[in-house]
Amino acid sequence: MGVTIVFETHSISVDNERGVATGWLHGRLSDRGRALARELGERRRNDGVNVVFTSDLARAVETAELAFAGSGIPIRRDPRLRECNYGDLNGTSAKELSARKTDHIDTPFPSGESYRDVVERTRNLLDDLARDFDRMRIVLIGHSATKWALDHLLKGQDLTAAINTDFAWQPGWEYKLGNV
Numbered sequence: 001m002g003v004t005i006v007f008e009t010h011s012i013s014v015d016n017e018r019g020v021a022t023g024w025l026h027g028r029l030s031d032r033g034r035a036l037a038r039e040l041g042e043r044r045r046n047d048g049v050n051v052v053f054t055s056d057l058a059r060a061v062e063t064a065e066l067a068f069a070g071s072g073i074p075i076r077r078d079p080r081l082r083e084c085n086y087g088d089l090n091g092t093s094a095k096e097l098s099a100r101k102t103d104h105i106d107t108p109f110p111s112g113e114s115y116r117d118v119v120e121r122t123r124n125l126l127d128d129l130a131r132d133f134d135r136m137r138i139v140l141i142g143h144s145a146t147k148w149a150l151d152h153l154l155k156g157q158d159l160t161a162a163i164n165t166d167f168a169w170q171p172g173w174e175y176k177l178g179n180v
Contacts, residue, residue: 003177004137010060011036021097023090026058041067054141055081080125083143087112122149
């Protein structure tokens with residue numbers, strides 16, 4: 001039957017507003033981000049969601065907890081949904097990091113990982129979801145690299161093309177998960 005995945009990015013963080021590429025640093029939501037997290041909950045609470053999986057980074061956890069507080073929908077933290085580890089560049093300028101993205105499709109960031117590494121950990125998560133959550137509707141809360149990995153794995157988009165596409169926020173993206 002398959003799994004329906006609704007992907008949502010974490011809400012706006014203080015670092016997003018400052019133009020910082022947080023990477024594997026935890027970060028925290030801004031005031032606007034907390035309001036958007038509550039709006040996410042209003043959108044998804046009665047959407048047939050069975051479980052929420054969130055990156056274990058603080059900005060994603062805060063998004064999930066604000067969105068689904070009191071809903072009874074279980075929230076599970078999973079490090080496989082983390083942003084790309086920019087290594088020595090975690091916390092650097094987002095503009096500076098963006099200029100280097102395509103250099104790190106297959107080559108890890110110094111002391112970090114590559115976008116291909118993000119794809120492989122996302123694939124591992126999707127394999128588990130396909131096995132253990134058949135016929136369920138799942139919300140995944142992650143980061144831009146998570147979306148690029150999902151677009152690559154589930155929509156067949158070239159990874160370089162996905163990473164080079166301007167990230168335009170929207171209220172969720174839906175994917176069908178069969179075999180990955």
